[in-house]
Amino acid sequence: MKEIKHFINGQYVGSASGKLFDNVNPANGQVIAKIHEAGEAEVDAAVKAARAALKGPWGKMSVAERTEILHRVAAGITARFDEFLEAECQDTGKPKSLASHIDIPRGAANFSVFADLVKNVPTEAFEMATPDGSGALNYGVRRPKGVIGVISPWNLPLLLMTWKVGPALACGNTVVVKPSEETPSTTALLGEVMNAAGVPAGVYNVVHGFGGDSAGAFLTAHPDVDGITFTGETGTGETIMRAAAKGVRQVSLELGGKNAGIVFADADLDKAIEGTLRSAFANCGQVCLGTERVYVQRPIFDAFVARLKAGAEALTIGEPNDPKANFGPLVSHKHREKVLSYYQKAQDEGATIVTGGGVPDMPAHLAGGAWVQPTIWTGLPDDSPVVTEEIFGPCCHIRPFDTEEEAVELANSLPYGLASAIWTENASRAHRVAGQIEAGIVWVNSWFLRDLRTAFGGAKQSGIGREGGVHSLEFYTELKNVCVKL
């Protein structure tokens, strides 16, 4: 059986302990590979390799040389598009139609966009007066932060890992990545692309394993890691913050959400239905930006619910290679247990199950997969856990509202603040409401429309810091002020 090894100092290496765990295809439950689990020794070797590369060839390269190499990495992903696609879809079960449009192209773009960006970002300069009249000049220079620990999740594995690695390397850092234990393959494959592109050994390192008491915890606790960037659950973010406090290391955290969609009676209903269908069900609902709470103005409530139900029931459930499929399985049976526990809770609390609420009948060869039905509820109280907690599954609760003020209050009522989508044809209302929503990202008449130059991150318990465009540079570099007395 195929083995997935760590990538340390430009080479694939196994664990000294010999510990392996299963990589499972969630579409059929079959084990597709054995993954090496890193111990402290492998994590330490990876961090040492990253430090040496920082002091060595990577640290000495000009920005032009570095960014040229990163463009070759982007081209390398594109050249091996089908291999990345296959690996991503086997790990996650997601439809190829989705991954070929989102995950893999973004994996390449995350390198090329930041390679271009770092060449064009100026720093500040201030002239100042001095008592002797000669003056002084201050100017900023950016330097790499150092060795960056990257902890990435399983929902958009290549996209979210490279969203961190791309800017980190463009800024001159070196990285040690710990991908999710559920989805190691594309992170592993990227090592081959790095070598072929001429990235010096030790710049990009990968260690596999779990979170607590495993590779994730060893990496975040390692004293020679200078900064940690993480996407995942809010509780894990808190644990990582605590680990980073030792040694006062900076963190960038993109955490959970329980995002609200607000549909006003004046919305273009076709657009609102299409967007809400995507935001609730794309990637089987496993997108941190997804809409799990939908607030619909009363005059169009019944029509909206009926049309969203029809849209959900028209989704085609199937395995990644099925060209008609636009709805795959959840990432794992463990995650399915969590999602189904909320389906049960909704039923126990007396929700109206508009559609779904269970497990679909699948053909025999897919019966071992982590399938669930797209699900819509109405009628739950605002304090139900189904309405207040991140489920991260293909489901949403729809509730009516009457006034703009009420919609804003409902949207802001939770400790999360990642993203929101507002649907209205009234431009004044769109700006007014967008300004009041407590979230890092607000879409108007759209969802998941991404310009990589923009700030991306969460408010409240949905994260700390922003990445994207120049904001990534804020995290991945140290801005130093040089003050020259003239």
Ligand SMILES: NC(=O)C1=CN([C@@H]2O[C@H](COP(=O)(O)OP(=O)(O)OC[C@H]3O[C@@H](n4cnc5c(N)ncnc54)[C@H](O)[C@@H]3O)[C@@H](O)[C@H]2O)C=CC1
């Ligand atoms: N993009 C997002 O916002 C994501 C949110 N989630 C949410 O989190 C829930 C649980 O999923 P998990 O995979 O368990 O998410 P998680 O947040 O525990 O895992 C994400 C990453 O963090 C690592 N990790 C976990 N504990 C760690 C620790 N103590 N130190 C260092 N690294 C650690 C994991 O190995 C993985 O690489 C999901 O049901 C979903 O609600 C999960 C994945 C992505």
Ligand SMILES: O=C(O)/C=C/C=C(\O)C(=O)O
């Ligand atoms: O477009 C992006 O950079 C990120 C999208 C999605 C997530 O961050 C997520 O689902 O975690």
